[in-house]
Amino acid sequence: MADEDYHEIFENFERKNGFSAVPEVVSDVLFTLDSDRASLGEIAEIIKRDPGLSANIMKYANSGAYLLSKSLSSVDQAIRVIGMKPLKGLCLAIPVFERYGHVAGVRETWLHSRATSMACSILAKAIKFPEPDVAETAGLLHDIGKLVLAVATAKFFQSQIMIADSRDRDADWRQEKRLLGFNHCFIGAWFARKFNLPQILIEGILWHHEFEKSSYGRDLACLTFIGDQMAVAVGKEHPDFVFVEPGIVRALNHLRIDDRLLREVLTECLGRVARMAA
Amino acid sequence: MKPVLVRLEPLTIGTVIVSDVADPRGRLLVKAPVPLDEALKDLLRQHGVREVFIEDRRKGGEESEKVLQSEREMLLRRLAFLGDGHAEKALKTLLIETIEKFYTELTE
Structure with a gap:
């Protein structure tokens, strides 16, 4: 892997103010969430200091990601529904995806990430994965590296969008590795590390296409990959690669997901995605 | 219109x-x-x-059928990378059946 190449991408992302897209208030939220004493009320008060972030968190909570009997009307309610653990990933993802929504492919990556997050959450509960909240967050952040590529290597990313449905190509992550020397999983893990996300989450992002390589969080990486592929199957595909990968068969075997369970999870996922607001 | x-x-x-x-x-x-x-x-x-x-120039049932047809075509395209091995074919069938059933019920 060519160190200087990916450093250039990180620098380019920073030059385009990529990190200033994360509002100041987020670092306070992250710091408070990392302390053992954090309460939901305290977190809500911090988030309310930023009206933009507050509005976006409420929008997200009301957008079909959660099963609600009625619309949520306050930040406090939204945070209670989302829960502590997914909040950290959400506070990082929402501002950057919002800021770069105008860049080609970013809006689709956001829709795909939200669908993946839903699929991971449904799947995690179905197989009794010990940390469904972490699975939900991994789904939300798994393609954050694509956002960095879309912003910092716009020409490259657009060239991949143009061949998204070509059958004479490699999968996105293999293609990136071949042409750039690294892929969006690596970039995503770097992003997660920079914001001090838990190691298991970093592994989930890093190995979501190659779960067998993960030594620390193989099941999470595998679950994230299945969620990713389910999002593609139900029509929320990547902007730069529209196909379901054959590796899903190995992943389903690894987590011992049988046909009956897959049908159930997929049907619930289809219903949730159909209700998902743009 | x-x-x-x-x-x-x-x-x-x-x-x-x-x-x-x-x-x-x-x-x-x-x-x-x-x-x-x-x-x-x-x-x-x-x-x-x-x-x-x-x-939209279509009428009633024709509209639903066209929506289903379009979804079916898009789905088959998304599954085009799944190979012809036994497990991959079985998975492809399962995905198609489940997704088609969902959309059929949705449009009924």
Whole structure:
């Protein structure tokens, strides 16, 4: 892997103010969430200091990601529904995806990430994965590296969008590795590390296409990959690669997901995605 | 005239887009009405636009059938990388059956 190449991408992302897209208030939220004493009320008060972030968190909570009997009307309610653990990933993802929504492919990556997050959450509960909240967050952040590529290597990313449905190509992550020397999983893990996300989450992002390589969080990486592929199957595909990968068969075997369970999870996922607001 | 939101990709050249297309920041990309040509299709793809409004000339059941047909075609395309091994074929069948059942029930 060519160190200087990916450093250039990180620098380019920073030059385009990529990190200033994360509002100041987020670092306070992250710091408070990392302390053992954090309460939901305290977190809500911090988030309310930023009206933009507050509005976006409420929008997200009301957008079909959660099963609600009625619309949520306050930040406090939204945070209670989302829960502590997914909040950290959400506070990082929402501002950057919002800021770069105008860049080609970013809006689709956001829709795909939200669908993946839903699929991971449904799947995690179905197989009794010990940390469904972490699975939900991994789904939300798994393609954050694509956002960095879309912003910092716009020409490259657009060239991949143009061949998204070509059958004479490699999968996105293999293609990136071949042409750039690294892929969006690596970039995503770097992003997660920079914001001090838990190691298991970093592994989930890093190995979501190659779960067998993960030594620390193989099941999470595998679950994230299945969620990713389910999002593609139900029509929320990547902007730069529209196909379901054959590796899903190995992943389903690894987590011992049988046909009956897959049908159930997929049907619930289809219903949730159909209700998902743009 | 009833506009209907459809996928950009399978649209044939000459189809008229009947609603303005803006990027996610609200900046106008295309002023409607405008007939689709290859250059316009490329421009929309580059801005990540996947769906546009066209005039819906279909009626009742025909509309549902066309929606189902379009979804079926898109699904088969998304599954094109799954190979012909036993497990991959079985998975493909399961995905197609489950997704088609969902959309059939949705349109009934």
